[in-house]
């Protein structure tokens with residue numbers, strides 16, 4: 471028995487004694503919303519853990535599939551593999567794909583959001599009214615939600631739109647490596663508010679007492695594997711921003727590699743990028759974001775390092791410089807339907823900084839945006855990030 475399971479059983483026993491009723495007699499149902507490269511890899515992990523922890527979770531995990539022209543749902547359920555987005559990886563037989571969002575979410579007490587960030591609003595619109603009022607969610611999405619009203623974390627956007635609390639998961643996690651069970655670490659952040667807040671004026675709907683408590687232990691039980699080590703923290707803003715902003719830096723690293731400028735040049739843009747990530751968190755999320763999250767957790771510097779070497783943003787930026795094709799053309803030629811997040815995030819972050827008159831405070835983020843926009847050349851990067 472794992473230590474997490476032992477703690478869970480002890481909690482259950484403690485809560486049973488003295489009440490006469492078996493509090494904790496219900497189990498959580500888990501649904502993953504998204505079935506792309508990372509969506510499928512996380513669904514595999516979660517399904518492995520629901521099967522390994524039958525006292526806490528229903529074994530069956532549902533995975534929402536946004537079906538394209540081919541019927542991917544039936545293929546996944548038939549061959550237990552997602553040949554489009556995660557080929558060559560066997561998915562657990564207790565993972566069931568469904569093309570219906572209401573079917574996927576209606577009974578789930580734990581929702582895992584894992585879609586490219588440009589689709590979150592439409593997914594939430596389709597879900598609204600279908601999910602349980604006491605459901606809790608985790609966002610694995612790497613992006614920020616920029617609108618004319620300002621900037622928001624996707625965990626907050628999901629929480630606000632659905633009226634449920636949402637935490638975050640992010641780390642140095644290239645999906646194909648995690649799916650092949652090569653060792654990696656991740657960071658989960660979960661810190662539901664107590665009482666009423668701006669987003670929850672009536673307070674959160676409590677999780678029924680018959681269900682195991684939704685807390686750090688539960689999320690470690692749900693995500694931790696021998697090959698996927700989880701640290702659970704409370705800094706949802708830091709975890710979310712690390713995952714979103716490193717994608718802009720990974721584009722810069724790819725540009726530099728495309729020019730074959732070598733490891734020193736790449737290390738320089740990574741150093742400047744990490745400082746801008748931390749500064750962004752301090753400047754715009756000062757109430758909630760912990761600077762140390764960027765340097766101490768997998769979701770910060772570790773994700774920056776892996777993304778600047780083996781990520782899709784890095785690869786497409788590098789190929790774009792090498793071939794002279796636009797990054798959007800490279801994305802559609804190379805990724806077979808997978809989506810870059812860095813290009814959209816660079817543009818969204820620039821809109822936000824420009825509105826605030828703060829482009830010069832973030833020279834690397836601004837340079838990446840201008841390169842993508844054709845306003846400046848990659849060769850100008852050193853001057854653009856030079857400080858006095």
Ligand SMILES: NC(=O)c1ccc[n+]([C@@H]2O[C@H](COP(=O)([O-])OP(=O)(O)OC[C@H]3O[C@@H](n4cnc5c(N)ncnc54)[C@H](O)[C@@H]3O)[C@@H](O)[C@H]2O)c1
Nearest residue numbers: 505506507508509536584585586589611612644645808809
């Ligand atoms: N792939 C990775 O290595 C990785 C690792 C960690 C985090 N992430 C993050 O996880 C999130 C999801 O990434 P991914 O790799 O699973 O996706 P992906 O890049 O594989 O994109 C494909 C997904 O987008 C969906 N999709 C396409 N059009 C859609 C539409 N109109 N509406 C709804 N969905 C649509 C597809 O059905 C599929 O699920 C992203 O924010 C990404 O940055 C990815």
Ligand SMILES: O=P(O)(O)OC[C@H](O)CO
Nearest residue numbers: 641642643644781782783
């Ligand atoms: O392939 P990317 O660039 O989307 O990055 C993948 C993951 O975020 C790495 O942790």
